[in-house]
Amino acid sequence: MRITSKGQVTIPREVRERFGLLPHTEIEFLVEGNTVTIRKSKTSSKRGRGLVEQMRGRATVRMSTDEIMKLTRAE
Numbered sequence: 001m002r003i004t005s006k007g008q009v010t011i012p013r014e015v016r017e018r019f020g021l022l023p024h025t026e027i028e029f030l031v032e033g034n035t036v037t038i039r040k041s042k043t044s045s046k047r048g049r050g051l052v053e054q055m056r057g058r059a060t061v062r063m064s065t066d067e068i069m070k071l072t073r074a075e
Helices: 013-019 044-055 065-072
Strands: 027-032 035-040
Touching: none
Parallel strands: none
Antiparallel strands: 027 035
16 A cells, blocks of 8 residues: 555555444654554533533523524524
């Protein structure tokens, strides 16, 4: 296997299936001496929470959930 000019590699299907590496799965690289290991990121499930926390308290209009849903539905 070779690294492309963009630094990309293709993970073989058998490896992806065995370890559950689906599209958009976050991975991390571990470097120990001259060895590089990839694994599923343990922090990937926290990404959504971080985004929500960044947005919390930023709304400028006070509306109920029902009012917002009414705006998003065509009537």
